[in-house]
Amino acid sequence: MGGDRAPRCEVDAAVLAARELDVHIALVGAEDLLREELDRQDAGGLPIEIVQASEAITMEDSAARAVRQKRDSSIRTAMRLVRDGRAQGVVSAGNTGAVMATAKLVLGTLPSVDRPALAAIFPALVNGSAKTGPVLIDAGANVDCSPEQLREFAVMGATYSRLLLGIASPRVGLLSIGSEASKGNELTREAYRLLEQLPLRFVGNVEGRDLYTGAVDVMVCDGFSGNVALKSSEGLADAVKELLRQRLQDASSGNLVAEISGRMDYGETGGAPLLGVKGVCTICHGSAGPRAIRNAIRLTREYILTGLNEKMEAALRGLASQHSGSRSRARAAGS
């Protein structure tokens, strides 16, 4: 109920997904509005049900306050379905802060996860063979991070890239401002040392431009920097699309503008999953259209089918025991 064009886009997306993918959909929100939208579609016989929720969190609501006060919001009701085993994943185009806060509150985190993080997939602009660009994690869930949290993000991002994007051995880079290990701020210099020791393919520090050079499959950063990288890119992409539309106005170039704009579509994958919560939660842009939300449902389905959460938890648990193991050895050596 909280997206910019809710609930129409969401209902249209549900119908697309129920037709094209092997999924059951529960539409959560104001039953009358949802029923009305659903009746506009030829949706009879599709596996779509409606679950009533009396409140909705708006884009203008303060996330923290709304999560506390609107106890029967559509997003909270949807999360409860997952918590109670009546659904396996949530897709929302609502207030991002509220979705994340509700997910943490209602679902909780995986046992070995300290902080869930948003994993945004960047588009593959130039490289013809790659279907997507790198996964940027964290794209905005955690504004202040510790080096240990960045290590978690690296493990979760690499597992995600492997299972969902099919990259056998994802190259993991640390977003910094220069390639040498000594470059960066206090956080990245410390995180570099931790990432070096992980059992994954760490390629060292990378720069913002490497979101587009094909140098990495996973880019690890704090949520503030990640959000800056994502939003700067989205802003530039929108400006370029507008420029192309202005300059390429004849009919013959219409397809070209569409193709180039499509390649710069940061919502093509549909949404960014919040990795690390106990359950599956995919967050779409508030402005996401039916096709983008349908893609987010597809992503959520694959997330569930691949058992991503179990694999992430196993990788992180292994890490924790390895880590405490090395700490014990260090203590032993020091004594």
Added chain:
Amino acid sequence: MGGDRAPRCEVDAAVLAARELDVHIALVGAEDLLREELDRQDAGGLPIEIVQASEAITMEDSAARAVRQKRDSSIRTAMRLVRDGRAQGVVSAGNTGAVMATAKLVLGTLPSVDRPALAAIFPALVNGSAKTGPVLIDAGANVDCSPEQLREFAVMGATYSRLLLGIASPRVGLLSIGSEASKGNELTREAYRLLEQLPLRFVGNVEGRDLYTGAVDVMVCDGFSGNVALKSSEGLADAVKELLRQRLQDASSGNLVAEISGRMDYGETGGAPLLGVKGVCTICHGSAGPRAIRNAIRLTREYILTGLNEKMEAALRGLASQHSGSRSRARAAGS
């Protein structure tokens, strides 16, 4: 001597600038190489002299070590010319870290400045009337910043926008990840309170996408986030240019590709000045061509002619006294 195509690009740029602008140029570096390049040009009678320096800092050099060890480097020799009053500004396309460190070491900072910061001018992509996009400060000089330093950047950036870009009353935004005052990380939340109290047009928190929406004239941030925003944008712009080149190959679209690429040229202004040092220091991309370096020389000339340093120092000094004034009042009120 340290640019990617040095010293040829630099000599060509010097000849362009000496012909087209009212400037005297000192080329600093290996005299024989510089003389050879200069002789290739029809540069007789132009106000260009050569100043010998026996060493050069490379892009691969560690900035900190090179600055300590290469005491006769071209960049250090050039900075000494400014310190000793024999030149008024330095333009370099060399190792950015080394240029910044040398500027701080040899020139020092303005009396009221704690940390010099890089001011990068973003291109104006869509807005037809604006000649440039916003000034982003700090674009990478300081990876870890305090709120007080961000306040300094705001004052320096606004003064720069006013004097160099001719914006009468620059709108200053704080780079964050949401518009409300409460959004952001510890640094931005604290900086927000300081910027609110400044005698300038503070428009609050802005996002990375506002580098391209025309919402601000100055965007203030720590050097890490600023570098991420700049490099992400450069990377995307390069990818888009490549994509356009691939797709628009017929001769008729050549001009269009050139025009659109030109609009996304982050080096159009030639370089980013390091604001806050005692002297003028403009830093170009290592890959800058003669035209970009010539533009950096023009920028440096305007910087000197407008008396930007004096104006910035006056604005910051006023601020310090106002600030200590308000602190005294607070103490008085509290006693």
